[in-house]
Amino acid sequence: MxxxxxxxxxxxxxxxxxxxxxxxxxxxxxxxxxxxxxxxxxxxxxxxAHEHEVELVSRxxxxxxxxxxxxxxxxxxxxxxxxxxxxxxxxxxxxxxxxxxxxxxxxxxxxxxxxxxxxxxxxNPPAVGDPDTIARRTTLYFLMMVLSVLLAVAAVIVGKRLAPRLGTWYATVAAVAGFLVVIGLAYAFLPTVNEVPGDFPxxxxxxxxxxxxxxxxxxxxxxxxxxxxxxxxxxxxxxxxxxxxxxxxxxx
Structure with a gap:
């Protein structure tokens, strides 16, 4: 091209x-x-009642x-x-x-x-999340995103290499299954963040x-x-x- x-x-x-x-x-x-x-x-x-922040930009x-x-x-x-x-x-x-x-x-x-x-x-909407943990939550989110993108690229590469031996269908299934397994492990080992107030609807x-x-x-x-x-x-x-x-x- x-x-x-x-x-x-x-x-x-x-x-x-x-x-x-x-x-x-x-x-x-x-x-x-x-x-x-x-x-x-x-x-x-x-x-x-006494807390009132100055609104720099109107809603x-x-x-x-x-x-x-x-x-x-x-x-x-x-x-x-x-x-x-x-x-x-x-x-x-x-x-x-x-x-x-x-x-x-x-x-x-x-x-x-x-x-x-x-x-x-x-x-999360406003009122959900501790301001003191925003840096940690942002880091974890981007770590998960980068890991997901890299694993998706790896799955494509593995699928293409397996295709000559397994065929396109089975190679695709194997690559997707591998992607899901590793993502599942990441879900299990990365820390969970739950800062939703108990009374939030x-x-x-x-x-x-x-x-x-x-x-x-x-x-x-x-x-x-x-x-x-x-x-x-x-x-x-x-x-x-x-x-x-x-x-x-x-x-x-």
């Missing part, structure tokens, strides 16, 4: 990430923000411009990175076209980058975590669909349509 195509795919990946970010923004605003507001209300109702600005900026910038950034990963993966993970490769890459990235760490260290916590999962799923699925179409049109352009009049006037 030459540098011009890589550059064009990078631009298309960032555009696809922006489009996926718009879809994720809709999900975050209508599904996530009401739960954030409820969690903030719970936190304020349990704060000491209205956070839930609109701030939310949009964060998600769209994230979408553009991860879209560019995913496009570069697509350039490397195309033709190396099987006989898949650009659309299928983009969807496969998006699904694998969603699982490895978000879903696996999320199941061990799920997202379980339904609110469940809705918040589901909305966080839905946001990421929308982001990755939207990127896979949009970028797959853009990459397909770049790599396999459709032949230009011949006008009917020109076809009729052409010599026989």
């Amino acid at each position: 030459n540098s011009a195509i890589v550059r064009n795919l990078l631009v298309r990946g960032m555009l696809a990430g922006l489009g996926a970010g718009v879809l994720a923004l809709v999900v975050a605003y209508f599904l996530g923000e009401p739960n954030v507001d409820s969690a903030i209300g719970f936190e304020e109702s349990h704060a000491p 209205g600005l956070q839930s609109t411009a701030g939310l949009a900026t964060g998600i769209l910038v994230y979408g553009v950034a991860f879209g560019g990175i995913a496009a570069l990963a697509f350039c490397f993966a195309l033709g190396r993970v099987g006989r898949f076209g650009p659309r299928a490769t983009a969807l496969l890459l998006s699904g694998a990235a969603f699982v490895a980058v978000y879903a696996v760490p999320f199941l061990k260290y799920p997202a 379980a339904a609110l916590l469940w809705r918040f975590r589901l909305s966080a999962l839905a946001l990421q799923a929308t982001l990755w699925a939207g990127f896979g669909l949009v970028f797959g179409e853009l990459a397909e049109r770049l790599i396999h352009p459709r032949p230009a349509a011949v006008p009917a009049g020109a076809a009729a006037a052409s010599p026989q």
